[in-house]
Amino acid sequence: MQKVEIEEIDRVAIQLSKIPGIGLKSAKRYAIWLGEHTHETKELISYLERLAQNIKSCKKCFNLTSYKDGICGICKDLSRDSSTICVVQSLENLVEIEQSGVYNGIYFILGGLISPLYNTDEVLNRVEYLKKRVKEEKMGEVILVISSTTEGELTIHYIKEQLKDTGVKISKVASGVPIGADINYIDKRTLAEALRSRVYI
Ligand SMILES: [Zn+2]
Known part of the structure; x- marks a missing residue:
């Protein structure tokens, strides 16, 4: 893998490792998988976008x-x-x-x-x-x-x-x-x- 691709994988891995329970090693594995499966990755991106746009914290209870x-x-x-x-x-x-x-x-x-x-x-x-x-x-x-x-x-x-x-x-x-x-x-x-x-x- 060339340096540029490795950097792309690393960037995604670092973001994923911010999720509680995901260590950097697993995050890297997920990032590589995502890099190899562009169709699934694009689908995931659209779901994540919808999630980020529509979900907010409840004004009353923070759910x-x-x-x-x-x-x-x-x-x-x-x-x-x-x-x-x-x-x-x-x-x-x-x-x-x-x-x-x-x-x-x-x-x-x-x-x-x-x-x-x-x-x-x-x-x-x-x-x-x-x-x-x-x-x-x-x-x-x-x-x-x-x-x-x-x-x-x-x-x-x-x-x-x-x-x-x-x-x-x-x-x-x-x-x-x-x-x-x-x-x-x-x-x-x-x-x-x-x-x-x-x-x-
Ligand atoms: Zn509520």
């Missing part, structure tokens, strides 16, 4: 949405219990809980945890927004599905403090979630069980 008004299907769904809001770390957690089918409230994605080690302004802003929503929409319960790691506990404590004067009930997932476990690595059934046996804090 993904393709609705023009920027509100996701879950937030729009009137059959859901909008007085119960489940605070999750990531979209992945939302998807897992949805698939488990044990929850019928609405969600709020934090997008990370509070940490003294790096900038978490975005998370702090989202907690502020959560507080505003809990107050204005007179919510009855906030369920925290957050890792029991040090940063997770810090985040839980912070949210509890912020929501103190709203009068909302706050619960967190307990049993089934091993102490120190990262929510992202807990399987669906465990997560569902944890949600069912949550404790009030």
